Amino acid sequence: MRRADRLMQLIQILRDGTLHKAANLAAATDVSLRTIYRDMETLAASGVPIEGERGVGYRVTAAITLPPLNLTMTEVEALHLGLLAVREGADAELSAAAARLSAKLDAVMPENRSRAPQGYGLAVYPFADAARGFQHLPSLRQAIRTRQKLALTMNSAERTVRPLQLDYWGRLWTCVVWCEKSRDFDEIRVDTISTLRILPSLFVNEAGKSLTDFNARQQGQAGR
Known part of the structure; x- marks a missing residue:
């Protein structure tokens, strides 16, 4: 059985809310006790x-648990925008729930650690x-x-840039x-x-200025 399937089976077993001994969980999934302990740590870290x-x-x-989901970057963006709207609303209970949900999402979001800018960890920023x-x-x-250029104002200074790629690092977008x-x-x-x-001005791929060039540079730096 694949690990993902086993984790889903464990969720189905545990969701009845009763206490299950690790030995019984191991027998039900045909794995060792040590594997069950690791699986419980994995599920807890994933927000279960x-x-x-x-x-x-x-x-x-909890009364409700959800199976693993595969989200696109656009869907992650939609989640954040929706949570922001609720978080800034007048209902204190819903606002607090939105903050908790955001933290749970952060806990299960993957990170590309190979090129994450230093300090851009999960949930680092409020x-x-x-x-x-x-x-x-x-x-x-x-x-x-x-492929349109942008005029950005940052720290009171304006700059013209060619936007190439959006990345997500745990609430923080770059x-x-x-x-x-x-x-x-x-x-x-x-x-x-x-x-x-x-x-209104457009840009085309030019040698040394494309996303491919950026990725090549990052890979070169990672290999040093």
């Missing part, structure tokens, strides 16, 4: 509300800080798709750009953008 410990047993404490940049995500995505002022690549935090204008 598991309560228990080795030698005692385990149970799921929700309100990262949320400032959410308003710019649709325009950034449009400009990347249509954009890979080619900056026409510095004549170099940059990864900018979306939440640091004060204003954004899509310019």
